[in-house]
Amino acid sequence: MNQPASAYFLEERHDPNETHTLSVLVQNEPGVLARVIGLFSGRGYNIDSLTVSETESHKHLSRITIVTTGTPTVIEQIKHQLDRMIPVYRVVDMTITGRSIERELAMVKVRGRGDSRVEALRLADAFRARVIDATTESFVFEITGNSSKISQFIDLMRPLGLVEVARTGVAAIGRGPEGM
Amino acid sequence: MTDKSNDPNQMTGAAMIVRALIDHGVQHIFGYPGGAVLPIYDEIFQQSDVEHILVRHEQGAGHAAEGYARSTGRPGVVLVTSGPGATNMVTPLTDALMDSIPLVCITGQVPTHLIGNDAFQECDTVGITRPCTKHNWLVRDVNDLAKVLHEAFYVATTGRPGPVVVDVPKDVQFAVGTYHPPRKSDVHVSYTPRVKGDAAQIRKAVALLAAAKRPVIYSGGGVINAGPEASKLLRELVDVTGFPITSTLMGLGAYPATGKNWLGMLGMHGTYEANMTMHGCDVMLCVGARFDDRITGRTDAFSPGSKKIHIDIDPSSINKNIHVDVPIIGDAGNVLGDLLQVFKAEAKKPDIKAWWQEIAKWRARNSLAYKKSNDVILPQYAIQKLFEATRGHDTYITTEVGQHQMWAAQFFGFEEPHRWMTSGGLGTMGYGLPAALGVQVAHPDSLVIDIAGDASVQMTMQEMSTAVQFELPIKIFILNNQYMGMVRQWQQLLHGNRLSHSYSEALPDFVKLADAFGCVGIQAIKPGDLDGALKEMIKVKRPVLFDCRVAALENCFPMIPSGKAHNEMLLPAEATDEATAAAFAGGKALV
Ligand SMILES: Cc1ncc(C[n+]2csc(CCOP(=O)(O)OP(=O)(O)O)c2C)c(N)n1
Ligand SMILES: [Mg+2]
Numbered sequence: 147m148n149q150p151a152s153a154y155f156l157e158e159r160h161d162p163n164e165t166h167t168l169s170v171l172v173q174n175e176p177g178v179l180a181r182v183i184g185l186f187s188g189r190g191y192n193i194d195s196l197t198v199s200e201t202e203s204h205k206h207l208s209r210i211t212i213v214t215t216g217t218p219t220v221i222e223q224i225k226h227q228l229d230r231m232i233p234v235y236r237v238v239d240m241t242i243t244g245r246s247i248e249r250e251l252a253m254v255k256v257r258g259r260g261d262s263r264v265e266a267l268r269l270a271d272a273f274r275a276r277v278i279d280a281t282t283e284s285f286v287f288e289i290t291g292n293s294s295k296i297s298q299f300i301d302l303m304r305p306l307g308l309v310e311v312a313r314t315g316v317a318a319i320g321r322g323p324e325g326m
Numbered sequence: 327m328t329d330k331s332n333d334p335n336q337m338t339g340a341a342m343i344v345r346a347l348i349d350h351g352v353q354h355i356f357g358y359p360g361g362a363v364l365p366i367y368d369e370i371f372q373q374s375d376v377e378h379i380l381v382r383h384e385q386g387a388g389h390a391a392e393g394y395a396r397s398t399g400r401p402g403v404v405l406v407t408s409g410p411g412a413t414n415m416v417t418p419l420t421d422a423l424m425d426s427i428p429l430v431c432i433t434g435q436v437p438t439h440l441i442g443n444d445a446f447q448e449c450d451t452v453g454i455t456r457p458c459t460k461h462n463w464l465v466r467d468v469n470d471l472a473k474v475l476h477e478a479f480y481v482a483t484t485g486r487p488g489p490v491v492v493d494v495p496k497d498v499q500f501a502v503g504t505y506h507p508p509r510k511s512d513v514h515v516s517y518t519p520r521v522k523g524d525a526a527q528i529r530k531a532v533a534l535l536a537a538a539k540r541p542v543i544y545s546g547g548g549v550i551n552a553g554p555e556a557s558k559l560l561r562e563l564v565d566v567t568g569f570p571i572t573s574t575l576m577g578l579g580a581y582p583a584t585g586k587n588w589l590g591m592l593g594m595h596g597t598y599e600a601n602m603t604m605h606g607c608d609v610m611l612c613v614g615a616r617f618d619d620r621i622t623g624r625t626d627a628f629s630p631g632s633k634k635i636h637i638d639i640d641p642s643s644i645n646k647n648i649h650v651d652v653p654i655i656g657d658a659g660n661v662l663g664d665l666l667q668v669f670k671a672e673a674k675k676p677d678i679k680a681w682w683q684e685i686a687k688w689r690a691r692n693s694l695a696y697k698k699s700n701d702v703i704l705p706q707y708a709i710q711k712l713f714e715a716t717r718g719h720d721t722y723i724t725t726e727v728g729q730h731q732m733w734a735a736q737f738f739g740f741e742e743p744h745r746w747m748t749s750g751g752l753g754t755m756g757y758g759l760p761a762a763l764g765v766q767v768a769h770p771d772s773l774v775i776d777i778a779g780d781a782s783v784q785m786t787m788q789e790m791s792t793a794v795q796f797e798l799p800i801k802i803f804i805l806n807n808q809y810m811g812m813v814r815q816w817q818q819l820l821h822g823n824r825l826s827h828s829y830s831e832a833l834p835d836f837v838k839l840a841d842a843f844g845c846v847g848i849q850a851i852k853p854g855d856l857d858g859a860l861k862e863m864i865k866v867k868r869p870v871l872f873d874c875r876v877a878a879l880e881n882c883f884p885m886i887p888s889g890k891a892h893n894e895m896l897l898p899a900e901a902t903d904e905a906t907a908a909a910f911a912g913g914k915a916l917v
Contacts, residue, residue, distance in 0.1 A: 173516055176464065181456060188457050219645060226642035232461040232481060235516040 161217035165194065166241040167248060167318045168225065169326055173233035174200050174208040181231055182210060191216060191224050195250075195293070197315035207235070211318050213293075238326045240318045248318045252296045257284045258307035266306045273299045284309070335506060339468045340365035340499040343432060346475040348375045349507050352403050354394065354767050355379070356387035360407025362434025362447060365499040379767055379796055382788040384411050386760035388418020389786065392427045393761030396747045397722055398768045399553055401428040401482050408434045409447030412493075413454065417754060420458040422489035424751025425576060426551055428482040429489035431459075437497040438466055451493045460488030466495070468503030476512040485519025486640040487551055519639065523656035528664050530652045531611070531635045536673035538609035540681045541569045544592065547576030547750065548614020548638060549658045550743045556659030557743040560613065561585070563666055568675050570685055572600035574615050575735055576750045583739030589685070590694075593621040594886050595732040598693035598895055599685055604629050605892035606684070612636045614658040617647040618751070627891035637661045693884040693897050694736055703853050705730060705805045705876040709737035709777065712803060715860040719773040722765045724748065724758040726782030729811035729882045734777040756785030759802055763789055766798040773801070773864060780806040780830050790843040793869040801863050801870045804836060807878045815881045819910050820888075840871035849873040 172178050179198055186193050195213040200206070214224060221239075228237045240246035254275070256266045263283075270277065270287050273295070279286035289299055293316055300311055320326060337345065343366050347355065356379045359367045370378050381387040384406045391402025406415055412433045422429045436445040452464045461481050463474045474492055482490045535541060543564060549556045557580040564571050564587050571581050572592040581588055590597035592604055601623075604610065610632045615621070617636075622628040625647060634650040636643070637658055644653040654661050696706045709730075723738055724747040725731040731748055740746050747765060749757035758776040766774040776783075783804055793800050813828040840847030846868050850859040856874075863870050883898035887909045896909045 173514060177452060177456065180453070184457055219649075223642060223646055226640075226644070230486075230640060230642055232514050232517045 168212045169238045170210040171235040174206045195315040245321045251290045252313040254287045255309040262306040340369045342505045344369045355403040356390045357405030362408035384414035386789040389760035390764035393764030397765040404431040412451040419489045421752040428487035435495040438495045455491045462491035464493045468501040472505045476508040521657040523654040523661035527654045532668045540608040542607040543571040545577045545613045546574040546615025549580040552658035559662035579740035579743045582741040599688040601892040602688045610634045616643045623886045624891045702877045711856045721773045724761040724776045726758040726778045727753045727755045728779040730779045730805040755782035760789045762800040775801045778804045781810045794844045803872045836873035845869035
């Protein structure tokens, strides 16, 4: 109750956090990604994952997929703050619509010989990961799926000689015939 | 190529900039030259449609443009050079963003081929100003310039207004391209501010208002930004409903201070009756305000028993700090018009006599009382005297930031919108003097007064020279308490009276300073001096520095202590040392 001497009301509210995936359709112009990222850092929002690429080049449209964590109030703010940026066309909360598919791609390099090498290959097969590069002492696996599946695969590879991982971050799209 | 040479729309980038200003009806710009904008200055030299006001520091240009914009409802325009010119604009841009003031700032940039090379006076202007503008552009091709300039004016002035920056490299200013006058397609298709409120939400709001027993209207700067019509509608709504009305610092003047339903300003230094009415109301109608932390006090105890209606043009203002029950996104004027129509058709004036009786009791506490003195000028008294002296004049007030600003808000009565220019959101010391310049440029025959503090005024004092050069008879009314009074007040209340660096040591002699600038210096030391000195200040048609010596240790009350709710205000009569210490319990005890 006793807050330190300050001109501000310092007690924070502690509502539980939620994780949401947002799809943001933007005009692909210089600085647009910096604007989006600057919004998150400037206002203290979290970015768990961010992917961006031009999706309709003739219209100069890019699609940004952001996974973020915050209280419901903060998530609501994030959407409004994104939406009011001049080059942003639309913001869709894929988590609220509930009818979306999320995928991520990872490339996973594993180094080893003997049993662990065989084990890595066996697990890769079980996870439907493909071998996209091989030497006598290493593999690079390509795996797609939702983020937790990829994390699980990486965890399994760790004791088998995990060298490094490159992940794309999450891309999301709605089910059914309609676009966003 | 030959036919193009006769095309009147073929011109240099620099010429396009001046042409665009003219096409947007700009009559005045505020600026400061430098290498990266010389081609534009060359164009300015060769025309007479746009008048350029040369400031003494780019920050001054920015605040002057803000004063110009706020007092006219038109965008303020600024022209500065690259590098330091641009970085000096960061404060006014941020100020304008916080207070939703339309500014168009054109910055020069080093030639495109040098960008990224750490060239002389290069800085990443769009990078630096990205978080302090509504939008900004770097123009790399002269053929994009016309479109960007038109879009810049559109973005600055529509929706929630705000500052924009157009960064133009020097080679683009020299290059020849095709200009076109403003047209609809110049604007981002992704930018579509919503003006009209949702009809169903408006019906819900009217139902709440009609059934209210203890209502309040809380209005803000958005009503002023929505134009004079919005203020008219707000007044009509107050008449039709009979509701009490309070306003934020930014919203003063939308409802007249002499209006019978006026409660005074609310918030940290608002009146007791305004804050108690907010605290005890059952229905709150918030128009064009944003539940800022200086307004709400403790958020979890803010107006606990009320249904809240929030009209705002910016969806991100809704539910940001305070959860509201009926949000209505739209322009304040537009929504107020629709709301009034529905109210008049479907509701009648609720009977709230009992509520007014309760409010009368709070009013009777006289929360703005202060002890009078015959020996020293009390700052509150000085503002009251100033207010009296300016009655009947066509007056505009700007302020700096500090105690004097709060006293000005409390004791100067505003009857009309656009008459009160203050740095609310950012709280920028040094705002008021250059803002007064801008106001005076827009209203050359009006009485423009900056209510200043001795510390703040030194931040942009150099602009007195601009006032003298352009014969702008601004009056700088300094409440000289020889302290950074507001800082000292917080140190007294919260930091054990250890007055760390809040004494205005080595103050200049403001009267001599006035003389040095070539303007008029006036001083008042005793209460008896005030009437005559004020009369003189108003009479003289030259810029004035008025050194009004006031009680050094006066503090600004009433006050909501930090972390407290609206109903825990500290009133002046009760602000004994012990009571204050208790109210600020948790802070350091007062000695
Ligand atoms: C640019 C800037 N720096 C610092 C502050 C913090 N600050 C707020 S009020 C104040 C003191 C203002 O003193 P003065 O202008 O004399 O006004 P007074 O409170 O004495 O009326 C200071 C330093 C600020 N608001 N703006
Ligand atoms: Mg002072």
